[in-house]
Amino acid sequence: MLKNSFFKIISFLFFIVLFNSCDKEFSVVGSDLIVGGNFDIVKDSSSTVQSAWKKTGGIASNNLAVNALGILDNTVFGQTTANFATQVQLESTSVNPVINPDLGQDIVSVTLYIPYFTKPSVSTDKEGRPVYTLDSIYGNKASKIKLKIYENEFLLGNLNTEPGAPLSDINYPQLYYTNQNTFFSEKKGDLLYQNNDFVFSEKEYADSVPATTTSAATTTYTAPGMRLTLDKVFFQKLLFDKTSNGYSLASNSQFEQYFKGLYFSVEKNDVEGVLAVMNFKKGTIVVKYKEKALATDPTLTVEKSITLNLTGNTVNLLNNEPSTEPDSYSSPKADRLYVRGGEGSVATIDLFNPAVDKVTYNSNTQKIELGKSNDIPDELDYIKEKGWLVNDASLTFYVDQTLMKKVTTEPSKMFLYDIKNRKILAAAVLEKDAADRGLKYRFSITDYVRGLIKDDNVNFKLGVSIAQVISNVTFKKIKEAPAYATWTNLKTEEQNAYFFPESSVMSPLGTIFHGSTSTDENKRLKLEIYYTKTN
Known part of the structure; x- marks a missing residue:
């Protein structure tokens, strides 16, 4: 340690600047910063950390912000097949046509378009058009898959149909789960599209617009996306044929009862x-049709269109094939932690040693007596008694690069969350080594540890999950949660144990960490605390 007070102050100030650059919310607790006097900055990594992991099983995947479609192979986690079902809604009920077969309403084309996520273009082609690169696409981008789109004949309703559950209970809504693909497959109707050689193409669409009496010929451009031609015969019958009596285009509630949506099914080729992660809610179906301009002259027609949006209720249906991933490891001494998105798995973390009853020797009775615990871990009690001024606290998860060596795409972000209160505490991004391989994720938990020391906050069990979208901090319930009758008798913190971050459900990726008992001590999960020690 430095003996010169001047150098101690310089080192301390440099340390604060360094960690302030990593933690925008850095602040010293209260007014405990020592100005002048003798102090040292000490690193401590001796506190106990217990880690485990568990699979989520089927988890609610209705109305996710983004959804996966395709097939992803992973040498560790096996194969994931992602199918999808969605309602379809009228873009506008005020401008849609009156169904009148006497007008000879004949469909010209039915086009489905769902834009892909793309990275900002940094170059152009020889014609000056932007060169797109697809984002959020995983696996071999050149691979072909078998894609089929069917009419969905199951209504994705809003009202809970579970026996005993109130239909309008907002705390217990109707949920649909990742492991219900078989159910939806059995409810599919007419085949509306099929392509055994479908690819996620990054080419933009160029469409020629012919000249008219008032305008010159031109070309319109559409960003890369899934643009498919659906079955005209089906939509002709759906929208205009006499057999469609009993419904109207006047409201979405009526339309959804008649046409319950689409079911996307994929197979390997x-x-x-x-596999691509897509924002289906930006998808549209444009139905172009011709209609008689005059009832007295069938040769005169006008072109019109109806737009349907994929903005109704949705569900992402995920099937995970067997893999080399072991069963959930519930022991707090797990040497490896398997963390996976989708219908996946999460890690659980306990900081500090468990609170124990105090053992004392009674000199009067000459017996060892068991005193009452204060429910605070002894390690944390020690820190509180010593009055540590915490400058930085972090949990660093090292990737097992040996087990992950054949995995081509690793999760870029992770969440650390408070399980009991269903609350995201921190996020971390993947740090890579010189070979561009995933090395570690570092969570800053400075404020959390300061709260335990200074404010007597409760030390909760923490969870670690994949984060597909960092801004999404909502949670989804697992299918194994208790039935409604039992659920209502649980305390809030007990209910929260059945929830996991929605952002994890949206991700198809996974990784493996060194746990708290890893044989590699340099990569073992540890709680590291830097604090100011007064002399």
């Missing part, structure tokens, strides 16, 4: 699979 190439040796390697490919």
Whole structure:
């Protein structure tokens, strides 16, 4: 340790600047910063950390912000097949046509378009058009898959149909789960599209617009996306045929009862699979049709269109094939932690040693007596008694690069969350080594540890999950949660144990960490605390 007070102050100030750059919310607790006097900055990593992991099983995947479609192969986690079902809604009920077969309403085309996520274009082609690169696409981007789109004949309703559950209980809504693909597959109707060689293409669409009496010929451009031609015969019958009596285009509530939406089904084609995460809610179906301009002259027609949006209720249906991933490891001494998105798994973390009853020797009775515990871990009690001024606290999860060596895409972000209160505490991004391989994720938990020391906050069990979208901090309930009759008798913190971050459900990726008992001590999960020690 430095003996010169001047150098101690310089080192301390440099340390604060360094960690302030990593933690925008850095602040010293209260007014405990010592100005002048003798102090040292000490690193401590001796506190107990217990880690485990568990699979989520089927988890609610209705109305996710983004959804996966495709097949992803992973040498560790096996194969994930992602199917999808969605309601379809009228873009506008005020401008849609009156169904009148006497007008000879004949459909010209039915086009489905769902834009892909793309990275900002940094170059152009020889014609000056932007060169797109797809984002949020995983696996072999050149792989082909078998894609089929069916009419969905199951209504994705809003009202809970579980026996005993109130239909309008906002705390217990109707949920649909990742592991219900078989159910939806059995409810599919007419086949509306099929392509055994479908690829997620990054090419933009160029459409020629012919010249008219008032305008010159031109070309319109559409960003890369899933643009498919659906079955005209089906939509002709759906929208205009006499057999469609009993419904109208006047409201979505009526329309959804008659046309319950689409079911997207994928199968593998190439040796390697490919999967895309997409924002289906930006998808549209444009139905173009011709209608008689005059009832007295059938040769005069006008072109019109109806737009349907994929903005109704949705569900992402995920099937995970067997893999080398072991069963959930519930022991707090797990040496490896398997963390996976989708219908996946999360890690659980306990900081500090468990609170124990105090053992004392009674000199009067000459017996060892068991005193009452204060419910605070002894390690934390020690820190509180010593009055540590915490400058930084962190949990660093090292990737097992040996087990992950054949995995081509790793999760870029992670969440650390408070399980009991269903609250996101921190996020971490993947740090890579010189070989561009995932190395570690570092969570800053400075404020959390300061709260335990200074404010007597409760030390909760923490969870670690994949984070597909960092801004999404909502949670989804697992299918194994208790039935309604039992659920209502649980305390809030007991109910929260059945929830996991929605952002994890949206991700198809996974990784493996060194746990708290890893044989590699340099990569073992540890709680590191830097604090100011007064002399």
